[in-house]
Amino acid sequence: MPMSDADLDEFLRGSYYNLFKPHVYERGRAYYAAGKVDLPQEIVDGLWHTVVRGNDDYQVDVRLRRGKVVSAACSCPYAQHSAYCKHVAAALISMSEWLQRQRDRAQGTEPGFPWDASDVVHWYASSQFSSAPRLTDDDWRVVKHIFETLYRLPDLETIFRRMELELFRNEDREERRRRRYSGQVSTETLTQHRETLYRKRHPGNKVERNFANMRILVPGVGISHMDELPHTWMTILEAAYEHLHDAEGLRLLYSYYILIAQTDPEAVYVGRLRAISGEHWEEDRAEIIRLQTKCRRFGPMPAVNPAYERLLREDRLSKEAFDYCRSGGMGDIAMRLLDVIVQDPESRENTLRYFRNVLKDPDSDIYKHKDKASAERVGRWMRKLDTVIGYDEVCALSEHIVGMFLQRKELRECLADYVAEVNEPPDFDDYDESDLDNGGNDSEIGIGNGIGAAGAEGDSLPGAPDAESGSGKESEDADDE
Numbered sequence: 001m002p003m004s005d006a007d008l009d010e011f012l013r014g015s016y017y018n019l020f021k022p023h024v025y026e027r028g029r030a031y032y033a034a035g036k037v038d039l040p041q042e043i044v045d046g047l048w049h050t051v052v053r054g055n056d057d058y059q060v061d062v063r064l065r066r067g068k069v070v071s072a073a074c075s076c077p078y079a080q081h082s083a084y085c086k087h088v089a090a091a092l093i094s095m096s097e098w099l100q101r102q103r104d105r106a107q108g109t110e111p112g113f114p115w116d117a118s119d120v121v122h123w124y125a126s127s128q129f130s131s132a133p134r135l136t137d138d139d140w141r142v143v144k145h146i147f148e149t150l151y152r153l154p155d156l157e158t159i160f161r162r163m164e165l166e167l168f169r170n171e172d173r174e175e176r177r178r179r180r181y182s183g184q185v186s187t188e189t190l191t192q193h194r195e196t197l198y199r200k201r202h203p204g205n206k207v208e209r210n211f212a213n214m215r216i217l218v219p220g221v222g223i224s225h226m227d228e229l230p231h232t233w234m235t236i237l238e239a240a241y242e243h244l245h246d247a248e249g250l251r252l253l254y255s256y257y258i259l260i261a262q263t264d265p266e267a268v269y270v271g272r273l274r275a276i277s278g279e280h281w282e283e284d285r286a287e288i289i290r291l292q293t294k295c296r297r298f299g300p301m302p303a304v305n306p307a308y309e310r311l312l313r314e315d316r317l318s319k320e321a322f323d324y325c326r327s328g329g330m331g332d333i334a335m336r337l338l339d340v341i342v343q344d345p346e347s348r349e350n351t352l353r354y355f356r357n358v359l360k361d362p363d364s365d366i367y368k369h370k371d372k373a374s375a376e377r378v379g380r381w382m383r384k385l386d387t388v389i390g391y392d393e394v395c396a397l398s399e400h401i402v403g404m405f406l407q408r409k410e411l412r413e414c415l416a417d418y419v420a421e422v423n424e425p426p427d428f429d430d431y432d433e434s435d436l437d438n439g440g441n442d443s444e445i446g447i448g449n450g451i452g453a454a455g456a457e458g459d460s461l462p463g464a465p466d467a468e469s470g471s472g473k474e475s476e477d478a479d480d481e
Helices: 005-012 015-019 022-033 086-107 116-128 137-151 156-168 173-182 190-201 206-211 233-243 247-260 264-298 306-314 318-328 332-336 345-360 372-389 391-404 409-414 433-440
Strands: 041-044 047-053 057-065 068-074
Touching (some): 015 068, 022 264, 047 086, 057 086, 057 372, 068 086, 116 233, 137 233, 156 264, 233 247, 247 264, 306 318, 318 332, 318 345, 332 345, 372 391, 391 409
Antiparallel strands (some): 047 057, 057 068
16 A cells, blocks of 8 residues: 555545636546546655646546645646646545455455445336335336346347437438538437436526536436436346346446447446456456447448447557557547557557648648637647657648648647747738638538548547537536536
């Protein structure tokens, strides 16, 4: 243990919760549950460091003394006026969970069996059947048999294809194409649709609006309608597995949840599957990768799957990450997983060639609009590339970009860390009729011509987890904590 037992006890009591505004802490917990926090490291005695992945990769430092937080720092904009941002909260929660697992492992303590779905179903059943008796194990066996028959379990491939068709059957074809090739997180997933309906019915519930699509992470919040269950009827089957302590059934269901995930909160199932799989983790992971790869070929799979991205990141699966990004159009998806991809030499070479070509081509879709959001997106790309190809090459690329667009002041400002100070550009007309297209909305970007082709631009991604430019989705890294 990196701390004494007394100091560890003090830290695990979670007194750091009081350092944060409640909604900031909850957003930090959501970041942790979505797998956006790298494993914290104690770099010197009492000083812990980690990276929290939002719009940018935010560097977080936390100093502990006798198990208490004495200072914290984060590189995000919000931390400039408040040290205790959601990224620091996420880091502290990650530290606490990791240290607790280390202690449990040392003491031989087994993790408790999941009960998340049971809590949600209990709330729902109480609202619908206030005087109903408690269900017995035999009752739950009947529930399990009925739903497994209806869903055709354990044939995961069949259920996956059926549910995918159900999710997309009512979606406009053009909207489907735009979302798939823009790399955006879907705006009407199974989970988000439930949340939208809930907020419409409960417009005055400000807490729920703050959590926006976080029901999976905050179960048991006054659920009274079937469509408020995270996965509707399947949540009841999940509860049956929990009551019957059916680990094999939960492994199957969690795997399915990971395969259909399209929102950040659903990435929580990666951690849940890892915990319950135990020695079967590699077997379950291989099946998820097989089905993900196969289903992306035959079905209208979304380009962005935050749960699958969490799995790729935590297990450092470089080649699989490259294949996933390539099928989604590269762009922001590949940039988000760049530190994973570059661990494989061939994937690294292909990915960096793609980004060099895109950034050097003035006709790339990334330069299509002249607004601040687009400029900030270029800046984020360059900062990420800095960690891989080095400062000197990023400076050269930035100089090239600024040279292509001398009139774009915001672009020059976003690259200021990599570009020598230049005089005010000449006053000439940079007007282009194409600027009128799409009203300056950067949400639709094509996939281009593939890896290595000049101008082959990928996506304009909100970031899954986080909103990127032009998505129309509220940025999770905005200074609104």
